[in-house]
Amino acid sequence: RIAVALPRGADSALALIAVASSCACVPVNPDLTADELQRYFSDLKLTALVTRADMNPASREAAKALDIAVIDFVPGRQDNLGGCAFVGPTIEPAATGGASRGDDDAFILLTSGTAARPKMVPLTHRNVCLSATNAGRVLSLTSHDRLLNVLPLFHAHGLISGLLTALAAGSSVICTDGFDAPSFFGWMRELRPTWYTAVPTIHRALL
Structure with a gap:
């Protein structure tokens, strides 16, 4: 199990798919505190964390406290x-079977935790590919087609219903650094996406 804590954007998409x-792969909100991350990392029994050398001090701090290997994404x-x-360090034991199989876990997502402590939700490659x-x-x-993805990739909506759905169709994806209402229509004119997906709060903001 390897966590990925990177800022929103194309780099995050690349790292998540590669891992x-x-x-x-455990996509993590990089804005969480060190205490929150340490609790999650401990529960998840992580092998390593992927982050960037120039950011995410909280995730590094949490990984260091739990003796979790840190891999820098360049x-x-x-x-x-x-x-x-x-x-970063070589992770042992080395993978012996090459690419993952259908019944292997592709992603482990964390629920929002609004009603209770966040729960871990494992999704197999078969689950993810079928959904997408x-x-x-x-x-x-x-x-x-071309997707304008303004959602974070550490939630199922942005990751599966957005990024992976577009890629499964063989189409392209624009990964922004997040949602920004004043920039949205400029992105539409400049980048010419054919669709976008978002939560009702974002739709209302645009209206």
């Missing part, structure tokens, strides 16, 4: 986002 391809250039790198494929089919997405 999930061979490990159980972003690629703006014209080569795929040129990113993961720098079904959503894309219902929305009639094709490779020509």
